[in-house]
Amino acid sequence: MHEQNRLDKIMQNHLDLLEALYNQRAIRYFKDQDIPNEIIYRLIEIATKAPSGGNSQPWRFLIIKDQNVKNEIGKLYLQSWNQVYGSGSNGGRNLEQKVMTSASYLAKNIAKAPVWVMACLNHDGGDSTMGRGASIYPAVQNFLLGCMEFGLGSVITTLHKRYEKEVKELLKIPDTTETAALLPLGYLAEKVNYGPTKRDEVDQITYQDSWGNPFK
16 A cells, blocks of 8 residues: 555656657666566556557566576577677668667666566457557557656567567467567666757648648
């Protein structure tokens, strides 16, 4: 009850929505600090408030704290990173150096994140369709925004998908479910902060009535 009261107090002093939207960014450096289950529970609850086609709610979330499991999947994640972005590959040619550096750090240290959240898609034995998958990533975005409320950070990662079969076996995920995103979660490391992200201007990416016609 005490923990619930503390969480309610935090929520009363919540971030402004626009402030959160404009300052959310990928966080790849974390403190070695435990995260209370009550906060993780609240983040999943926030995630489930996302839009869901037909209210199908195909999302499933697997909380991973076991260090041995994180170590094993972390090895697969690093292998995938090396295949896509390692020496001799072209995967990182369009990445800014700052992004490349932090992403490389995460690939080598993802197992050190205190908690992982594996966002999964349940398709009940049928085909995995875009319609079902479209409900997962809005939920993930809700999760990421919710992290800011509690001084936590995370980032969407999918490199583990190259080893989907092995990951599912390690986590005992059933055939009716697939992974969608691996979200390392933790309190922000020293000197790591949220802040405005660099993005293209709206008039560079938006058209009106027909493709290429400027939006005015």
